[in-house]
Amino acid sequence: xxxxxxxxxxxxxxxxxxxxxxxxxxxxxxxxxxxxxxxxxxxxxxxxxxxxxxxxxxxxxxxxxxxxxxxxxxxxxxxxxxxxxxxxxxxxxxxxxxxxxxxxxxxxxxxxxxxxxxxxxxxxxxxxxxxxxxxxxxxxxxxxxxxxxxxxxxxxxxxxxxxxxxxxxxxxxxxxxxxxxxxxxxxxxxxxxxxxxxxxxxxxxxxxxxxxxx
Amino acid sequence: xxxxxxxxxxxxxxxxxxxxxxxxxxxxxxxxxxxxxxxxxxxxxxxxxxxxxxxxxxxxxxxxxxxxxxxxxxxxxxxxxxxxxxxxxxxxxxxxxxxxxxxxxxxxxxxxxxxxxxxxxxxxxxxxxxxxxxxxxxxxxxxxxxxxxxxxxxxxxxxxxxxxxxxxxxxxxxxxxxxxxxxxxxxxxxxxxxxxxxxxxxxxxxxxxxxxxxxxxxxxxxxxxxxxxxxxxxxxxxxxxxxxxxxxxxxxxxxxxxxxxxxxxxxxxxxxxxxxxxxxxxxxxxxxxxxxxxxxxxxxxxxxxxxxxxxxxxxxxx
Amino acid sequence: xxxxxxxxxxxxxxxxxxxxxxxxxxxxxxxxxxxxxxxxxxxxxxxxxxxxxxxxxxxxxxxxxxxxxxxxxxxxxxxxxxxxxxxxxxxxxxxxxxxxxxxxxxxxxxxxxxxxxxxxxxxxxxxxxxxxxxxxxxxxxxxxxxxxxxxxxxxxxxxxxxxxxxxxxxxxxxxxxxxxxxxxxxxxxxxxxxxxxxxxxxxxxxxxxxxxxxxxxxxxxxxxxxxxxxxxxxxxxxxxxxxxxxxxxxxxxxxxxxxxxxxxxxxxxxxxxxxxxxxxxxxxxxxxxxxxxxxxxxxxxxxxxxxxxxxxxxxxxxxxxxxxxxxxxxxxxxxxxxxxxxxxxxxxxxxxxxxxxxxxxxxxxxxxxxxxxxxxxxxxxxxxxxxxxxxxxxxxxxxxxxxxxxxxxxxxxxxx
Numbered sequence: 001x002x003x004x005x006x007x008x009x010x011x012x013x014x015x016x017x018x019x020x021x022x023x024x025x026x027x028x029x030x031x032x033x034x035x036x037x038x039x040x041x042x043x044x045x046x047x048x049x050x051x052x053x054x055x056x057x058x059x060x061x062x063x064x065x066x067x068x069x070x071x072x073x074x075x076x077x078x079x080x081x082x083x084x085x086x087x088x089x090x091x092x093x094x095x096x097x098x099x100x101x102x103x104x105x106x107x108x109x110x111x112x113x114x115x116x117x118x119x120x121x122x123x124x125x126x127x128x129x130x131x132x133x134x135x136x137x138x139x140x141x142x143x144x145x146x147x148x149x150x151x152x153x154x155x156x157x158x159x160x161x162x163x164x165x166x167x168x169x170x171x172x173x174x175x176x177x178x179x180x181x182x183x184x185x186x187x188x189x190x191x192x193x194x195x196x197x198x199x200x201x202x203x204x205x206x207x208x209x210x211x212x213x214x
Numbered sequence: 215x216x217x218x219x220x221x222x223x224x225x226x227x228x229x230x231x232x233x234x235x236x237x238x239x240x241x242x243x244x245x246x247x248x249x250x251x252x253x254x255x256x257x258x259x260x261x262x263x264x265x266x267x268x269x270x271x272x273x274x275x276x277x278x279x280x281x282x283x284x285x286x287x288x289x290x291x292x293x294x295x296x297x298x299x300x301x302x303x304x305x306x307x308x309x310x311x312x313x314x315x316x317x318x319x320x321x322x323x324x325x326x327x328x329x330x331x332x333x334x335x336x337x338x339x340x341x342x343x344x345x346x347x348x349x350x351x352x353x354x355x356x357x358x359x360x361x362x363x364x365x366x367x368x369x370x371x372x373x374x375x376x377x378x379x380x381x382x383x384x385x386x387x388x389x390x391x392x393x394x395x396x397x398x399x400x401x402x403x404x405x406x407x408x409x410x411x412x413x414x415x416x417x418x419x420x421x422x423x424x425x426x427x428x429x430x431x432x433x434x435x436x437x438x439x440x441x442x443x444x445x446x447x448x449x450x451x452x453x454x455x456x457x458x459x460x461x462x463x464x465x466x467x468x469x470x471x472x473x474x475x476x477x478x479x480x481x482x483x484x485x486x487x488x489x490x491x492x493x494x495x496x497x498x499x500x501x502x503x504x505x506x507x508x509x510x511x512x513x514x515x516x517x518x519x520x521x522x523x524x525x526x527x528x529x530x531x532x
Numbered sequence: 533x534x535x536x537x538x539x540x541x542x543x544x545x546x547x548x549x550x551x552x553x554x555x556x557x558x559x560x561x562x563x564x565x566x567x568x569x570x571x572x573x574x575x576x577x578x579x580x581x582x583x584x585x586x587x588x589x590x591x592x593x594x595x596x597x598x599x600x601x602x603x604x605x606x607x608x609x610x611x612x613x614x615x616x617x618x619x620x621x622x623x624x625x626x627x628x629x630x631x632x633x634x635x636x637x638x639x640x641x642x643x644x645x646x647x648x649x650x651x652x653x654x655x656x657x658x659x660x661x662x663x664x665x666x667x668x669x670x671x672x673x674x675x676x677x678x679x680x681x682x683x684x685x686x687x688x689x690x691x692x693x694x695x696x697x698x699x700x701x702x703x704x705x706x707x708x709x710x711x712x713x714x715x716x717x718x719x720x721x722x723x724x725x726x727x728x729x730x731x732x733x734x735x736x737x738x739x740x741x742x743x744x745x746x747x748x749x750x751x752x753x754x755x756x757x758x759x760x761x762x763x764x765x766x767x768x769x770x771x772x773x774x775x776x777x778x779x780x781x782x783x784x785x786x787x788x789x790x791x792x793x794x795x796x797x798x799x800x801x802x803x804x805x806x807x808x809x810x811x812x813x814x815x816x817x818x819x820x821x822x823x824x825x826x827x828x829x830x831x832x833x834x835x836x837x838x839x840x841x842x843x844x845x846x847x848x849x850x851x852x853x854x855x856x857x858x859x860x861x862x863x864x865x866x867x868x869x870x871x872x873x874x875x876x877x878x879x880x881x882x883x884x885x886x887x888x889x890x891x892x893x894x895x896x897x898x899x900x901x902x903x904x905x906x907x908x909x910x911x912x913x914x915x916x917x918x919x920x921x922x923x924x925x926x927x928x929x930x931x932x933x934x935x936x937x938x939x940x941x942x943x944x945x946x947x948x
Contacts, residue, residue: 367891398670463654
């Protein structure tokens, strides 16, 4: 075959290939970007900054219903409530207060209502050294035993601060202990975390989860 | 096929003999189809939405913009965001406050790994939901070891915290000696006087050298156009922080400077349910961070041995 | 002055015309390369429109085949200088003209390097931010800024040297020594610097212990001086086969000697690296473990690196033995060298630096089809450039394309 014929054939093939390429490009025949995986959005409730509980002071400022704190609505004035214990000297929670779980401190250290509540005046707290505190002063009550934590809270190192770090520009807000901690069982229960992070190109077959060993 | 001797038969110079019509047509066909393939090959460019405007292309470096030019830039950004999301945002350019150096303290006794900080940050800073960009990464560590190789990133139990583990959230450490600033070839990222390492999103060329350089895996890249649901857009924006970014640029935690330079706490601090996160001005002796650094004892700066001097202090309570 | 410009323009036009003329093999080769260029261009347009999500890269592995190819090709470009040294320092006349072929390869390689870096950028439209004076080039702190300067400088150096020597030959004049010899010596130093600067891109990152090691710089140079001359050996044989240009076996064997010594050093440095990592162990060897042994169930790169090590060791043995003095074996050895080092520098250096991430996460990487098409496109473009350069240079060096026959015929490719 003459070289010029070979050249002609090559050029003809080339023209056809270019045309096929052009068609392939226009028809988007290969390597199209894969659609991204669907990642569900997080519930906006999850990132609200409201605390799990509301303190007495917050209820008062919000003019909410304070009937939960009206002890003498049920109890008799001048008559301290009777505490009953079982045979292991564990406090028996009365039916009317069955929502309370006593779990304040380990080894049953705080197995007595009157450690904090004044049996002679149910609308007041009492500290170990005999001071009387109002419902709105519950944080002082906690601090009367939990000294280091109270000191940290006062300085801003314990508990969350909201608002302004720069107090010249706005208010720095802190919460009472009871806005986060249940005074009867202060340890936080676990909570369900937000979903784990996603990677950009999830592999088709991820390897079996292996224990970290070195 | 034996090769023919070519001297006489095979004159390839188009200038001397003159091409035959057939060979001319053939050559034109090749050129023509080649050009058609070239034009067709460029067709994906038609898929581009939001081609950068000339002003955006020519925009000067942040530090060279005069206040009037910056005002025009901010207005242009507000218009662009309104066009895209249907909400007119408020884009400012807050300057660092005097006498302020930010420091972050994180109490590892308290973190329960709930990831509220991750999502509060995403919402506040208009991060892409798909592909997912999250500045904060919470590591589930094993008690007794700081070996990140044993860290679990994708924990998802019914309840946290899980026994035998502690949780360590990691985000940009705003290092005093930042490797990312050193390696950026165009000065698109730098450290501001209040300690925050910022990025000029309109200057970044997207080479990702900073992402390779960061020892804390703190920097994120926009591999495609970020997706922010319109109803979740945070309209209070700043030029250097949470305005929507474009495809092809870097981003990272910037200590919510749209809040912190206005005196407020970052979003991650405000949402944490256990008070793990502490933020403030280290130059103020009465701030909570000064108190912590003065009174707490066990401190960890991640990868301290690298000499990055992070402004993030992890500690355990007394 | 205007005659000089006019003459130069005529020269350029004639060179350009020659590039479009050849035999059927030339058209087939150039046609195939053009097809791959178009495929690559189309793939890149897709990437430009949709972003780097069309690649396999992620926040965990943020550099991939683009930077891997860039790293390999900077080495090839630097290795062109390996031919310059014997000629100009040791006065080896055999290689004299061949230096031009080597430097033309360097120019094509630098074009490819610049292309690979550009396709890797998230915002290539902002390239002007890199220009000193107009943009904000972060020199001298950022090693990338050094790379921008030295690569473009090297390109200009080589274009000047080749261009001047070829144009002088075209004009039938003896080139003025002062106009190219100083540049040649600068180019020798510059070549070492381009690859050292590229090595320092990785070495300077304290947060990545796999890269933050002094041996990376010497390793880069050793592997570059193996793969580069190996490529040149293959290229010279192609020239020998398709043109009448005389290349002696002695020239090829001189290059073989360079590849031989460089590969021995390369293997020795590999041994040093592996011992340093695995003897003492520790947390910082996680990336090495991932590469050579697999880590926590992830082992995609293990077959690659062991293939590369096998190729390199086999090539070293063949180079040491006299059997590789025969061209058939030499060609096989060169292919082994080039492939082994390409894998080592690409998959074996860039990717393991990202796995595991600094926070211990393992996310593996594999290039997508789109990414691979872009790579093929750039390689095809580089080969296209190099073929055109040779298509112009060989006739000039043989005297067939010269000022004296300006009005005459253009040379065809004469077959053996």
